[in-house]
Amino acid sequence: MEKQNLRRSQKKVITNEVTALKKMRELRGLSRKDAAPLVGVTFKLIEQLENGRVELTKRKIVQYCSAYGFSQKQYRDICEGKIGKIQKEICKVRTKIIEKNALRRSYKKIFTKEAKVLQVLRRIKKLTQDKASSYCGYSRATIGHIENGRIELSLVRIRHIVGSYGFTMKDFEYHIKSDVFVTDIQDDCISIIKNLSEEKLKAVYPLLSTFKN
Secondary structure: OHHHHHHHHHOOOOOHHHHHHHHHHHHOOOOHHHHHHHHOOOHHHHHHHHOOOOOOOHHHHHHHHHHHOOOHHHHHHHHOOOHHHHHHHHHHHHHHHHHOHHHHHHHHOOOOHHHHHHHHHHHHOOOOHHHHHHHHOOOHHHHHHHHOOOOOOOHHHHHHHHHHOOOOHHHHHHHHOOOOOHHHHHHHHHHHHHOOOHHHHHHHHHHHHOOOO
16 A cells, blocks of 8 residues: 555656646636636646646646746746736736726737638538547637637647648648638638529529539
């Protein structure tokens, strides 16, 4: 029994760096389930990391800081126990958001062309967000947050998603340069067809039939 307890304790190492990650999440008022889609991992993995059962690497520190909206300097301050200083900084940001409704919305949701292109690539592959999540290894909620501009997109994350969908970065760049997205054209065509009268639909059907595979 003593050996078994020792074995378990050896796997659990809670350092100041690990505790700081938990503090960042708590300062944002996030539960582990709320934080999971922002980080792009399962809430169980966050639990294991905060309990010292998963190795904390520099890459993970950057990933969690970015997801929670903290700078590397703020993270180091939290590691050193300067919680009061960080709380004051957060209060200043919250005050600005409350004063300006427009700022509050942009703070939470920022649409980018990169996020739109990732959605376009997913739709070209005819993948639902559920199916896309299994390809990328992200949760379905994370895919939704990415496409809705709620998660900051790094080049590493973009490359991962593009590759997971079976595309190259050249494909991604091609769509980034497009003035009109193919999926928008498809949606527009479907909308036009749905609103055609029966007479007009019968008139254009022979032409549309020629484009069948």
